[in-house]
Amino acid sequence: MRKIDLLQQAGERLFQAGIEEAAFEARLLLCWACGWTRMELMQHDGIPAEGVDRFQRAIQRRSQREPVAFITGEQGFWTLDFHVSPETLIPRGDSETLLEALLDHKPDRQSVRSILDLGTGTGCLLLSALSEYPRAWGLGVDIAPAAAALARRNAGRNGLSDRVAFMAGDWAAAVGGRFDVVLSNPPYIEHADMAHLMPDVAAYEPHRALDGGDDGLVAYRILCRSLPHLLMPNGCAVLELGMGQADAVTELAEAEGLAVLECRKDLGGVERALVLAFS
Structure with a gap:
């Protein structure tokens, strides 16, 4: 033919x-x-x-309606390529906004020594950040063992295995120590909206990585309570936001003594990346 x-x-x-x-x-x-x-x-x-x-x-x-990335088994993100599977969310361009914000707030590529990624999935955020900060080491945590295993494969694929570790655990409860940078793309879709997702997402991507509870803010409450114990002095956290969540997450962060340094919009004009530090 x-x-x-x-x-x-x-x-x-x-x-x-x-x-x-x-x-x-x-x-x-x-x-x-x-x-x-x-x-x-x-x-x-x-x-x-x-x-x-x-x-x-x-x-x-x-x-x-199976996503193209699950058919081909891979997806590009930032400057790297990643293996993907139905155990993790597919890396999306909107999430690159977090890296753009991080690089602007931590412009000295030699100054960042430690990076934590909570809900690491494919490892795309953490591994992309490590590719930009050559002296840093990283830890990625995901509740799903299969996701942590996939992230390890992606570290090997991108030549970063000697600078990163991945573990399965209950987010910050599994982590001790403090970090220069904390990244997270948490579940943030309101539970009632899960029924209205595109079939490509609803039928194939893991609901545990999408469902943010009744108000979409369950994960942010945990993160904001944890960040004061996870950040080094002069450290910063960059959290991905869902549409219309900037004000609510800002309020949660400030209630825990955190300062909002920036809320950055993605290319579609959505407030996507919230940059936090100690106030």
């Missing part, structure tokens, strides 16, 4: 399944199925039989 016909059929199938960027995702999955770059895709007309079979299986999975 010709490439153009294969892509047209796949794009129509994905469009009918409700995929907004159907044509783009069809090309992306064909590149993955054949092991091609986008440039190589443009240079080929015929498709190897094994590539066709792999592509059609991928289109079948995507038409059932």
Whole structure:
């Protein structure tokens, strides 16, 4: 089958399944199925039989709204590439806002020596931060052992295994000591809103990493109580926020003696990263 016909059929199938960027995702999955770059895709007309079979299986999975990252098994984030699995959230570009804020508040790349990531998932935040601070070591904590194991694989993939450790545990309750930087992308979706998530998320990504309780703030209460005991003097914490949560989390933080240094918006204009320190 010709490439153009294969892509047209796949794009129509994905469009009918409700995929907004159907044509783009069809090309992306064909590149993955054949092991091609986008440039190589443009240079080929015929498709190897094994590539066709792999592509059609991928289109079948995507038409059932399985995320592309779970089909390919990987996702880019910041400047690194990460293995992903249904045990963790897929790294998203909005979360890169936390790293941008951190780099602005800790511009001296030699000054940060220790970084803690609570709810580490794939390890994308922690490992990306370590790639920017060459003298730092890191600890990532996740309640799911499979997530911690995946993060260890990602450390190896990105050449950072000797500067990081991952453990399964109940967040800050499992951690002793203080850190120059604390990062966290906690569960923050209100429980009632879980039923309205896109099917790509609701059916495939782990609910424990999404559900923030009745008001979406359960994890922030724990974090704000813990941060005064986890931060070094002159340290800072950067927390990811859900839409419309900046004021509520600011109030929780200030009640625990923390100062809000910045609330940074992502590219979509959502207040996404809250930077905290001792007041």
